[in-house]
Amino acid sequence: xxxxxxxxxxxxxxxxxxxxxxxxxxxxxxxxxxxxxxxxxxxxxxxxxxxxxxxxxxxxxxxxxxxxxxxxxxxxxxxxxxxxxxxxxxxxxxxxxxxxxxxxxxxxxxxxxxxxxxxxxxxxxxxxxxxxxxxxxxxxxxxxxxxxxxxxxxxxxxxxxxxxxxxxxxxx
Numbered sequence: 702x703x704x705x706x707x708x709x710x711x712x713x714x715x716x717x718x719x720x721x722x723x724x725x726x727x728x729x730x731x732x733x734x735x736x737x738x739x740x741x742x743x744x745x746x747x748x749x750x751x752x753x754x755x756x757x758x759x760x761x762x763x764x765x766x767x768x769x770x771x772x773x774x775x776x777x778x779x780x781x782x783x784x785x786x787x788x789x790x791x792x793x794x795x796x797x798x799x800x801x802x803x804x805x806x807x808x809x810x811x812x813x814x815x816x817x818x819x820x821x822x823x824x825x826x827x828x829x830x831x832x833x834x835x836x837x838x839x840x841x842x843x844x845x846x847x848x849x850x851x852x853x854x855x856x857x858x859x860x861x862x863x864x865x866x867x868x869x870x871x872x873x
Contacts, residue, residue, distance in 0.1 A: 766813040
């Protein structure tokens with residue numbers, strides 16, 4: 702199967718519009734001649750042709766992909782299950798109660814190549830068990846000490862690479 706981008710197809714279409722032969726433009730941009738001919742006669746790109754069949758609109762998928770990238774930047778990249786659950790919540794808000802398909806997450810990742818799948822790293826059990834409610838409560842009590850409150854924000858440093866999150870996290 703030939704590998705080419707939508708940009709290359711558009712460049713080839715422009716070259717043909719500017720007078721270049723169909724065969725030469727197809728060869729120059731690495732696009733099958735039938736694909737180029739079909740696109741010139743009005744056939745849509747595969748992604749555009751099937752976008753109406755997807756349950757989430759392209760805009761909703763773009764927002765979901767943006768949410769995944771933001772969560773990753775915050776150090777809490779969502780699992781496949783969390784992304785699926787979020788997508789199902791979007792659908793539920795629109796009145797669509799049906800669960801999404803088994804292969805949806807893989808198709809979503811294929812449609813959004815900026816999102817990469819990474820294996821999670823094991824966390825030392827002392828770090829997981831050390832973040833108990835009591836330890837965190839005591840830590841916040843230390844923040845209330847006047848000497849600590851007197852430290853300027855510009856002189857404060859995070860002592861953990863991921864920081865402390867407000868709310869409930871998952872260690873799964």
